[in-house]
Amino acid sequence: MGFERCHPAVNFLYFAAVITGTLIFHRPVFLAISFLCAFAYSIRRSGRKALLFNLALLPLTALFAVYYSSYTHFGVTVLRQNFIGNNLTLESLVYGFVLGFGAAGAIIWFSCVYSVFSADKIVYLFGRLSPKLSLFLSILLRMVPRIKNEAKRIDTAQRGIGRGFSQGSLLQRIRHGIRIFSMVVTWTIESLTAASESMQSRGSTLRGRTSFSIYRFDHRDRAYVIGMFLCLTVTGMAAALQQTDMQYDPRIVLPAVTPASYLFFGCYAVLCLMPLLLELWTEYRFDKSRKTSGPQN
Secondary structure (H helix, E strand, C coil), X not given: CCHHHCCHHHHHHHHHHHHHHHHHCCCHHHHHHHHHHHHHHHHHHHCHHHHHHHHHHHHHHHHHHHHHHHHCCCCCCEEEECCCCCEEEHHHHHHHHHHHHHHHHHHHHHHHHHHHCCHHHHHHXXXXXXXXXXXXXXXXXXXXXXXXXXXHHHHHHHHCCCCCXXXXXXXXXXXXXXXXXXXXXXXXXXXXXXXXXXXXXXXXXXXXXXXXXXXXXXXXXXXXXXXXXXXXXXHHHHHHCCCCCCECCCCCEXXXXXXXXXXXXXXXXXXXXXXHXXXXXXXXXXXXXXXXXXXXX
């Protein structure tokens, strides 16, 4: 049983917790734990494609840190002056890296959300609370891979008449890319309109409607929720004791590391690793049962 087989409410609560922690915890230890765990789990879910995407975020994070330190001025440790005479300080540069890695970690977690959640889970979670929101999210989630496939088909058709994205000079490629992008946008708007009208005609937004569901909150989900809330309780204690944040202005002040700090770090690491550990444990048990139940000589 992978994490995607858990109850949708469990998936939602977990991702809401780790993404919130990634965005609001500014202590580098917590930030590194969240980023590395998201990095590993996304590779587990999507393989080489996730690896390339995650690595592409690293130079963007560095660029953001340089941009942030160039236009946000605080701190007392001056590194140099930029071309317009503003001081670049160590404190603003480090805080720019903290914000950049927090945003990159949240983006990677959202890529994991996309691989775990399906349109059925969206409808199940939000169908009764907000039918229109659930309809919008389910259509949007389903449209993302369709837009990608349609863009490939349009590009293939355009290459047949010499107007593909990779054909011609640089100026021609830009024109071809704009034309293909316009076609994709037009197709997307038409598809969204048709899907919305189709779902509304079937009564998807009617109050009190019911929908078929295959999800049941079983003992495995209860065990997962208990473990998750134990880790969240310890992490909440760390936040209450100001162990999840640190000072960057006017100087970088590291919080004191106490024996309790290691407990906080460990519980937060377990929280961020829970989906990956669940999938590895499930795969181990499946391989073990397959070997023991195989044909005997």
